[in-house]
Every structure is written in C-alpha cells, then in structure tokens.
Amino acid sequence: MEGKYSPMSFQVVLYRRRCIACGYCVSLVPDIWMLSVHDGKVTHINHPDADDDIVNVFIEKGSRAIVKQSESICPVKAIKVLE
Numbered sequence: 445m446e447g448k449y450s451p452m453s454f455q456v457v458l459y460r461r462r463c464i465a466c467g468y469c470v471s472l473v474p475d476i477w478m479l480s481v482h483d484g485k486v487t488h489i490n491h492p493d494a495d496d497d498i499v500n501v502f503i504e505k506g507s508r509a510i511v512k513q514s515e516s517i518c519p520v521k522a523i524k525v526l527e
Contacts, residue, residue: 453502455526456511460485461497462522469514469523476507477514477523486522 463485480487487494
C-alpha cells in the first residue's frame with residue numbers, strides 16, 4: 445500500500461533535496477524505492493516522476509524492517525521512517 449494511511453501501514457518521509465542519487469536504497473529495496481525519472485532522486489515506485497522536495501508515503505508494515513535498513517544505509521539521511 446502506498447499513499448493513504450491504514451492501520452497496516454507506516455509513514456516514511458523522503459527528503460529528496462538531500463538525495464545524492466547514490467542508489468543504495470534502490471539496490472536494497474527495489475520493490476519500494478526507485479530513482480525519479482524527473483530528477484534522478486529517490487522516490488517511491490508509485491511516484492516515478494516525483495519532483496517535490498519532500499514526499500510522504502505510507503508503506504505496508506510487513507516491509508518496515510527492510511525500509512528501516514534503507515533509512516540507515518542512506519549516507520545523507522534522505523529517508524526517514526516515522527515511529
């Protein structure tokens with residue numbers, strides 16, 4: 445699930461202005477993250493043409509552990525999992 449909150453989801457904020465397009469997050473979780481076709485920065489796979497500086501997404505709770513890993517691997521902290 446992406447886009448709307450549900451009890452089975454958690455929120456992630458993408459600070460796209462910080463992104464340096466290294467691709468670590470995409471290589472770790474390619475079924476959730478991609479680099480935008482617009483500017484080459486991180487975005488959710490359902491937003492391939494994102495160009496906003498900040499993007500909020502809701503992701504299924506079953507993916508929380510791997511998304512937390514992508515948060516920790518990002519060298520510029522462009523991914524923030526909200527508790």
